[in-house]
Amino acid sequence: MIQSMPVLTETIRDRKISIIWWSIGLVVLAGATAAFVPTIRENNEDFQSLIESIPEGMLTLFGIEDQDIFSPVGLLNSRLYAGIGPVLLAILGIGLGTSAIAGEEEGGTLDLLLAQPITRTNLTLQKFGGSAVIVVSVCIAIAIGLLAFNPLFDLGLAVTNIVAANIALALHGLLFLSLGLTLGAFLGRKGPSVGIAAGLTGVFFFVNGLAPLVDSLEWAQNLSPFHWLQSPNYLGTGFHLGFLLLTTATTAVLLLAGIASFNRRDIGV
Amino acid sequence: MTAAIRTLHLTKFYGRHRGIDDVDLTVETGEVFGFLGPNGAGKSTTIKLLIDILRPTRGSASVLGLDPRVSSVELRRRIGYLPGDLALYPKMTGRALCHYFSSIHDVDGMIGIKSAMRADQLAERLHLDLDRRIGELSSGNRQKVGLVQAFMHDPELLILDEPTSGIDPLIQQEFYSLVNETRDRGGTVFLSSHVLPEVEHVADRVALIRDGKIVVVERLSVLKEAAVRSIEVHFARPVDANKFGTLKSVVEVAQSSDQSRMILRVAGDIDKVIKAIAKHKVLNLVSEPGDLEDVFLDYYRDDPRLDEPPEEFSKFDEDLDDSASEDLPVEDLSVEDDGGNRLAGDDQ
Numbered sequence: 001m002i003q004s005m006p007v008l009t010e011t012i013r014d015r016k017i018s019i020i021w022w023s024i025g026l027v028v029l030a031g032a033t034a035a036f037v038p039t040i041r042e043n044n045e046d047f048q049s050l051i052e053s054i055p056e057g058m059l060t061l062f063g064i065e066d067q068d069i070f071s072p073v074g075l076l077n078s079r080l081y082a083g084i085g086p087v088l089l090a091i092l093g094i095g096l097g098t099s100a101i102a103g104e105e106e107g108g109t110l111d112l113l114l115a116q117p118i119t120r121t122n123l124t125l126q127k128f129g130g131s132a133v134i135v136v137s138v139c140i141a142i143a144i145g146l147l148a149f150n151p152l153f154d155l156g157l158a159v160t161n162i163v164a165a166n167i168a169l170a171l172h173g174l175l176f177l178s179l180g181l182t183l184g185a186f187l188g189r190k191g192p193s194v195g196i197a198a199g200l201t202g203v204f205f206f207v208n209g210l211a212p213l214v215d216s217l218e219w220a221q222n223l224s225p226f227h228w229l230q231s232p233n234y235l236g237t238g239f240h241l242g243f244l245l246l247t248t249a250t251t252a253v254l255l256l257a258g259i260a261s262f263n264r265r266d267i268g269v
Numbered sequence: 270m271t272a273a274i275r276t277l278h279l280t281k282f283y284g285r286h287r288g289i290d291d292v293d294l295t296v297e298t299g300e301v302f303g304f305l306g307p308n309g310a311g312k313s314t315t316i317k318l319l320i321d322i323l324r325p326t327r328g329s330a331s332v333l334g335l336d337p338r339v340s341s342v343e344l345r346r347r348i349g350y351l352p353g354d355l356a357l358y359p360k361m362t363g364r365a366l367c368h369y370f371s372s373i374h375d376v377d378g379m380i381g382i383k384s385a386m387r388a389d390q391l392a393e394r395l396h397l398d399l400d401r402r403i404g405e406l407s408s409g410n411r412q413k414v415g416l417v418q419a420f421m422h423d424p425e426l427l428i429l430d431e432p433t434s435g436i437d438p439l440i441q442q443e444f445y446s447l448v449n450e451t452r453d454r455g456g457t458v459f460l461s462s463h464v465l466p467e468v469e470h471v472a473d474r475v476a477l478i479r480d481g482k483i484v485v486v487e488r489l490s491v492l493k494e495a496a497v498r499s500i501e502v503h504f505a506r507p508v509d510a511n512k513f514g515t516l517k518s519v520v521e522v523a524q525s526s527d528q529s530r531m532i533l534r535v536a537g538d539i540d541k542v543i544k545a546i547a548k549h550k551v552l553n554l555v556s557e558p559g560d561l562e563d564v565f566l567d568y569y570r571d572d573p574r575l576d577e578p579p580e581e582f583s584k585f586d587e588d589l590d591d592s593a594s595e596d597l598p599v600e601d602l603s604v605e606d607d608g609g610n611r612l613a614g615d616d617q
Contacts, residue, residue: 006369006372006373007373010369014358014360107356108352108354108355108356109356109357109358111317111322111352111354111356112350112352112355112356112357112370112415112418114320114321114322115320115322115345115348115350115352116345116370116373116374117342117343117345117346117373117374118342118345118373119341119342265324266322266323266324267317267322267323268317268322269283269323
């Protein structure tokens with residue numbers, strides 16, 4: 001099956017080193033966060049009073065919402081699934097997505113690749129598939145890491161919830177992957193695609209953090225993929241199908257739009 | 270038999286810029302077809318339209334009897350393509366690249382094995398090491414990787430954009446053998462170039478494209494016969510240029526002021542010119558084959574349908590003067606008007 005998808009396998013092969021580094025990086029981040037849990041637990045009262053002194057706006061911005069940040073769940077959730085984690089996954093997704101088509105087009109290799117017997121749709125799907133495997137692999141590494149840290153630091157996390165949170169994190173990464181891929185498929189240039197995708201990511205991130213502080217903008221938070229990942233609190237409460245579907249559907253719509261525009265245009269102009 | 274390539278009013282605009290305009294071409298199955306034109310004339314644009322990398326503004330193309338827009342996969346299975354601005358994956362080896370592309374060609378693996386063997390043969394003939402990373406190769410060797418991947422499936426139709434650029438002359442001969450072998454087994458080769466010598470060894474017919482328009486399609490033998498060559502002669506004593514200017518095949522005569530050196534531009538029969546030169550004592554003689562623009566020029570000169578020279582013509586005349594003055598110091602030259610007038614389409 002996988003042999004019949006040479007572009008998919010080549011996409012993975014080309015990135016195998018970076019899969020390893022991304023996985024190590026994120027597992028270390030998870031481990032470092034988890035390692036704080038015992039310390040914080042011992043000094044819980046000090047931290048609690050510290051957090052009460054921080055303005056609510058700051059807390060929202062850092063992804064701390066109605067959650068006890070110094071519980072294991074609260075801490076890990078705010079770091080890995082609301083703060084830096086989703087941003088890193090967005091960066092990974094955008095990098096992979098913009099390389100997939102725009103990167104090849106700018107490098108001049110798309111010409112020859114498309115002269116092989118493969119439709120543009122098939123090429124795009126295989127590129128997406130290969131990149132998706134990379135994103136998912138990184139999230140699997142994080143999940144495995146957390147499963148190991150769970151008893152080690154006495155985190156007390158439910159296994160289902162770890163799985164749920166990382167599925168959600170992977171889908172979040174895939175959304176940004178398809179955003180980058182679609183922009184690249186439409187524009188054919190990597191630089192502008194990365195620029196626009198990064199700008200949008202910034203907007204999504206801050207809308208998620210800031211919109212709740214302004215009554216008239218509160219609705220806007222619902223448009224941010226960061227909100228879709230953070231608000232269900234997967235690590236604390238497990239699967240939340242609605243948000244998972246919303247993320248997946250957005251990814252699919254973006255991807256279809258990318259395929260449609262890629263099929264319609266000239267290459268390398 | 271269906272033509273290998275047939276285009277009808279094929280037109281491509283990039284925004285308001287003209288790429289190619291109303292290109293009608295027919296390449297028969299089994300022929301080697303040279304597609305000539307200066308850089309930027311629209312050669313690559315035409316080629317990319319044939320393989321559905323670009324989409325036409327107007328007109329249509331049919332390749333191996335198929336519409337590139339509709340049957341792109343089936344079509345690409347049957348063609349080998351070498352892009353003009355060749356870019357390859359620098360991290361891959363040549364072998365990995367060939368394997369990658371043949372795995373797209375063939376999901377079962379059988380063609381893959383055949384292609385891998387063929388790629389090895391080709392690499393050997395072209396003196397290419399397939400196990401080195403492409404990024405470490407010289408541009409000539411990268412071009413060879415491009416050739417190997419184009420030929421390795423033994424495609425029915427080869428579309429090669431500037432195939433021999435950067436490749437040394439000995440290897441070029443090997444390339445011409447590959448082209449001839451393709452023709453011998455019934456394949457078709459469409460190759461573009463900005464210089465005539467690159468295709469004149471192998472092409473049966475050539476098309477000349479300029480400013481996005483096809484200027485002429487002709488058998489190569491006909492064009493070569495008519496091609497203008499330039500002969501530079503250094504005589505021992507001053508010689509009267511008029512003796513040469515009146516010869517039928519002499520297009521233009523330029524002479525140094527001491528009348529001992531002369532540049533003759535000759536179209537067609539060279540025999541009478543050589544015999545006229547031989548009447549004098551000659552110190553040195555250099556003959557240069559006609560370049561592409563001369564072929565254009567000469568074609569017009571002999572074309573009775575053209576009463577008025579096309580617009581580009583004034584440009585050619587300037588080029589002519591330029592090239593003459595490159596050969597000899599300007600102050601030494603007195604260019605005879607004779608040739609210029611005839612070039613401009615006057616009756617002879």
